[in-house]
Amino acid sequence: GHRMEWSSYHRLEDIHGYLDYLAETFPDVCSVVSIGNSVEGRPLKVIRISNGKANAPALWIDGGIHAREWISPAAVTYIINHLVENSEDLEADYYILPVANPDGYEYTFTRDRLWRKNRKRSVGSMCIGVDLNRNFGYRWGGLGTSKDPCREIYAGSGPFSEPETNAIRYFFEASAANFKAYLTFHSYGQYILYPWGYDKRVPPDYADLEMIGKQAAASIRKAGGANSVYTVGNSATTLYAASGGSDDWAKAILKIKYAYTIELRDTGKYGFVLPARYITSTAKEALAAVMVVTEACKSLI
Ligand code: 0X9
Ligand code: ZN
Known part of the structure; x- marks a missing residue:
């Protein structure tokens, strides 16, 4: 393994090496496990970070479900x-789990910078890839999804x-x-989105999600500057309806209270092709949100 820096975007091998x-x-505070393999056989590496304090709440964080969102x-x-x-x-x-879609991520470096899905081949179609954020098993196949393997929002052959996603x-x-x-x-x-994504309804405790989301947005604003404005709201209302997302599944099936999708920078100038000079400022915003949510989790214990 080796260290890392944040002045450029890194290949999968570098991230896993880190x-x-x-x-x-730091064997006392972290350990790495592979929770499974991708379609093309790449490991899905999860790092566990803990200092062993008893009765600590746990937070799941993932990145890279969509390949092009570097x-x-x-x-x-x-x-x-x-x-x-x-x-x-x-x-x-x-x-x-920093790279949830390792095949797609590598593909954006080698073939197509704007690839979104994984690299699954479908029976009976020339088109490749399933949108992993339509493939989770809650309200699978509903609004904002497609059964057509050629679409960017193809939900896969089943939940x-x-x-x-299975891993x-x-x-x-x-x-x-x-x-x-x-x-x-x-x-x-630049959104902090909470369930539901499958339609414009909200979960019973949505006021808590809205409040902590607003606190996170305020903390992001302080960490950044004038351009660090994040909009908080229900996924389907604020963005669009999309079923089978990981956040809805985490909330509905796993019963995890604070389920959020955080859409990082920018607001459209560069879009998915955000220049590397924005990595550290954007990452500080993401970290500010994690810290606010961590505080909220502590008060649930
Ligand atoms: O469409 C998505 O999967 C997410 N937006 S993105 O531009 N990164 O593709 C939004 C997902 C929000 N959550 C749900 N709809 N469940
Ligand atoms: Zn995405």
């Missing part, structure tokens, strides 16, 4: 770095048909951790 380096260098794995690795460097202060346990499901089934938050980082648009 996780291994952390586990080798700022997401970059911000998530920055968060990992911060948590490990400040591990003596940690009052929660973190389980972090959890993809090894990448996440099995990880949660096997885990005994006390998850209170599920944060999934995407880009772009």
